[in-house]
Amino acid sequence: MxxxxxxxxxxxxxxxxxxxxxxxxxxxxxxxxxxxxxxxxxxxxxxxxxxxxxxxxxxxxxxxxxxxxxxxxxxxxxxxxxxxxxxxxxxxxxxxxxxxxxxxxxxxDATLRSYEYHIHFQKDPFKHTYSWLLRNRPDTGLMNEAAAIIKEYTDFSCFSKSNTQVKTNNCKISRAEWLETNDSMVFHISADRFLRNMVRAIVGTLIQVGRREIPPEAVRDIINSKNRSNAGTSVPACGLYLTEVKYExxxxxxxxxxxxxxxxxxxxxxxx
Incomplete structure (x- = not known):
């Protein structure tokens, strides 16, 4: 045998x-x-x-x-x-x-997954494929207000890529936070699971908030709509990292x- x-x-x-x-x-x-x-x-x-x-x-x-x-x-x-x-x-x-x-x-069996999204503000050839270059710094305070609102919800259909074969669009987000330095900023997000394209769609929506294109409270309407077209554009893949996977x-x-x-x-x- x-x-x-x-x-x-x-x-x-x-x-x-x-x-x-x-x-x-x-x-x-x-x-x-x-x-x-x-x-x-x-x-x-x-x-x-x-x-x-x-x-x-x-x-x-x-x-x-x-x-x-x-x-x-x-x-x-x-x-x-x-x-x-x-x-x-x-x-x-x-x-x-x-x-x-x-x-x-x-x-x-994975109980927690964590991602980071990296953004920098000065052109740097060594960050070209590892971080997203933005010309103007968005408002981190506003983005963190919106990120806190996202943590209140579980159905993230609005941030999911269309036509994905999953049983549920529910996720439990335990962390959603922007941290910044003089020349960069990083979005930290942790959840029990993620939908396809979810993090990049969330970051794109939060950037809209940081640019004052929409207020933080508008995130509630976007999530409640369950419509991907109402959320922000997916940001480039280069800045996204899977950083941790936990098992109990x-x-x-x-x-x-x-x-x-x-x-x-x-x-x-x-x-x-």
Missing amino acids: KITQRYFIELAYDGTNYHGWQIQPNAVTVQQLLNKALSTILRQQVETTGCGRTDTGVHAKEFFAHFDIQAMDYGPLTMDCRGINALLPHDIAVKRIFAVDNDAHARF ILNFGNPISNFENANEKHTKSANN
């Missing part, structure tokens, strides 16, 4: 050269290259499942995926990130790989380091 072991993989990537995380026809994606590298080094077909999806040009400082492998094919084999990183391009980096229970799920049920501190331990674990489970 072939025994499978589920692993979580933590990675980070610069999304500039990719059409997002998820595999797409006729486009290069992060998932495609990761699957290929894992399949090569493990000598079996590996298909990963991500904690979510990032759009074209969006970056991830922290991203998780899971995959299953047949443990009995190899016996002891240490899951070493160096070999996998050697097969990946410079803009994708695997940080760690660890065994989890076979019912653990990178997407559905996973045992991150006690990983299984090789297939031998995985086999032993499953053998004991089968005998009990």
Whole structure:
């Protein structure tokens, strides 16, 4: 009998050269290259499942995926990130790989996700693909008033990309806040889940508030309308980063380091 072991993989990537995380026809994606590298080094077909999806040009400082492998094919084999990183391009980096229970799920078990959106105000060639350049600084105070209003709601249909196949547009936002420095500003947002294009649409709407095109209270009407066309334009992908994904049920501190331990674990489970 072939025994499978589920692993979580933590990675980070610069999304500039990719059409997002998820595999797409006729486009290069992060998932495609990761699957290929894992399949090569493990000598079996590996298909990963991500904690979510990032759009074209969006970056991830922290991203998780899971995959299953047949443990009995190899016996002891240490899951070493160096070999996998050697097969990946410079803009994708695997940080760690660890065994989890076979019912653990990178997407559905995530309890919190956090994003940042970066804006700068002086032309900088080193920020071109990593931050959005604005000529005039918007009013941060007004934007934070509007961001606080957004936290009062759960149905964010107005900020969702059209024709997405999801069961609900409800999300619980726990943080929505702008922080600024002399030459930049960053929007921090955390929620249990996000809809497609949601953060970029929220930022675009808040920028309208910051430019005094609409008052903060207008955000209530936009959200209540549940109509994407009433919200602001999606801002460029270059400034958006997935920064944190949290799990409560996973045992991150006690990983299984090789297939031998995985086999032993499953053998004991089968005998009990």
